[in-house]
Amino acid sequence: MSLTRIAHSPYTLVVCEKPNAARRIAQALGTSSFKEISALEIVGRRGLPPVFSVVDRNNQHFVVCSALGHLYGLVDVNGNRSTYPVFDVKWMPILKKRNRKGPKTATRSVQIIKSIFLLSQKATRFVHACDYDQEGEVIGYNVLEYACKNKYESSLRAKFSTLTDEEIRNSFDNLLKPSKGLAGAGRSRHMIDFIYGVNLSRALTQSFKVSNDRKRYCNLSIGRVQGPTLAFVVDREMEIRQHVQEPYWNISGEFEKKGHIIKVHYYQQKISTLSEATSIVNACTNEDGKITGIENQKVTFKAPTPFNLGDLQKEAYRVFKFSPSYTLTIAEKLYIGALISYPRTSSQKLPASTNYKKIISGLSKILFLGGTSNNESTGSRGTYTNLAKSLLARDNLSPNDGSKTDPAHPAIYPTGEKPKGKLKAVEVKLFDLIIRRFLATFGDPAISGHTTVTILVKDNYVFRADGKKKIYEGWMYFYKPYNNRSDVETDLPELHEGDILRNVVIRMDKRFTQPPPRFNQVSLLEEMEREKIGTKATRSEVIETLFKRNYISSTSTHQRKNNGIGGIETTGVGFAIIQSMRKYMPSIVSTDLTRSMEKQLEHIESGKAKSSLVIGYAINKIKKAVVSFKEKETEIGRQITDAVISTQNKHQQRVLGNCPRCSKGVLKIIRSSITKKRFAGCSNYSSGGCKAIAPLPQKGSIETIDKTCALCRWPVVKTVFAGQAKHHWEFCINMQCPSKKQQQ
């Protein structure tokens, strides 16, 4: 341990939230002597956040250390997961891994805490320099209170919103008092979420256990964010089921001028009765039209805004069909590879201090060999060389910043670094999307011309024809493979007011009103954003949890409509959970809990309310709910149990689906007596000689999800690897499926 090496002079210990921030802060503060000390020298362990020793402009000595997000979390003092209610909780170092056989092993958090403790021993002053938000305040509070031993009150707070040299130096020149209110509010938030979530989750799990005589186990959960999110899906499901289709009629037709066919539609989009529609069609059939108006409009589309995490997730879903959590996982890898900036941001703004030209010329050197299908690279030059050139030729570059901000991080942008190793195909895809989006934010507005022609038939019936033409490509040049608006131009011939058009045909189509579309992963995420539940970094995880618990599932292929692929529907379990919660703890499934909690926390923050009282109130409420829940335990359990068991049975069945080859048998999971490996084979093999066969992964559980591949009609199944339920994987079992060829 070489604490002696840094402790020649008295120093201020600076506590940061994450290693990156520590490095930036040390760089900004330090003058010439910038020293990095490995954790190996402090606690004898590698792989922990580095510590920096710097001397600033005023010759003050700083030692900058870092947490790794939350190092402390709440634990149930009792520790028995099957008892509830539990109100006796305390803050403890987060222990993630434990040895299966032996005692708990010290984790990374414990090692970091130990190293910060040692550094704190010789510090004369403490600066809290975590992100300036509620969670950041808590992270620093816990480090200063527990690791540094009661130093929060005497510490000073560095307040900055971006990690630029200027802001950091400025914040250290103007250190504030710690925000006790903010820390109290944050810690209360943890407490309330724990008390509600853990107690109700245990209550649900227990009720299932007792009502099936403890034969089966099913992990059920609910919480302040899970509850309302599940309720969104359940309520939408109800709306869809209760929807009554109403018919309406659409009238369209074709006119002709000098051999050009012009498609027209009746000005009124929906005609509600058959008689009205018929009378219009009858009246207009074979009647020529006269142009009474031509309106030309120039429509401009501003460049897109820089990505924040939500925007990136939406776009990656739209163009690649990546689920939001998958996108975050890939983005994290790109971030760790130093290819993009920090992805968990809600900001749509790029800092003015960014050296755009440097990044862009860096990007122009990147070349994806056969990576993206859509580069316009020429010869051996980089994938983005041409795009970069056209931007670098400009005098000044300013991105089209959006309105959303983030206290801790700028929008997502590529760093301009070249990938060090070979990227996976999905990483290339997401990286390409981020690069092109970044380039496109500097582009000019795109302009297209829209023409609306009004056609009158028998002086009484109004039809319209629309034309669309690209006038100026602007930013779309950079974002080409991913442009949303259809590039299809609808051409109109040259037309003038007063022109007579020959009537070719007028027709009507019967349509029906549609129920609202099912949520997909992205629209559910958007709903959570709108209702302000969860955070940018956790929303997609919560959706994954609902899948993992079998509360929600992807709709079967044949049911896919409206919003296309990946609709989410609720399962029987999801229904049962929401029903029983609505009965016994209605606030947990509505967004009210979040709303009222936020209000209480604001009061704590401003000093108007005491956190102990707010938490006491929450405890009281949960106590009452738990009592009435326990009384009805068997009754609730029965409701949930039926749903759980039928879902479990469904998932455990060995039949994967109908055999697409012989259409008589079913594909079943079979274990080979020779190789002991499992595979899918047709039940019609011995009697009918059907040789349909497909390999299956040998590890993990295989679940049927009532889904058939859209391309080859073979069953689609889901595998979950033990302990990694988050990363379940759906695939068509047919090795010859065209979808597998497309992916190569």
Added chain:
DNA sequence: GCAAGGTC
């Protein structure tokens, strides 16, 4: 094998 929130 319980929440939600940080970060790797």
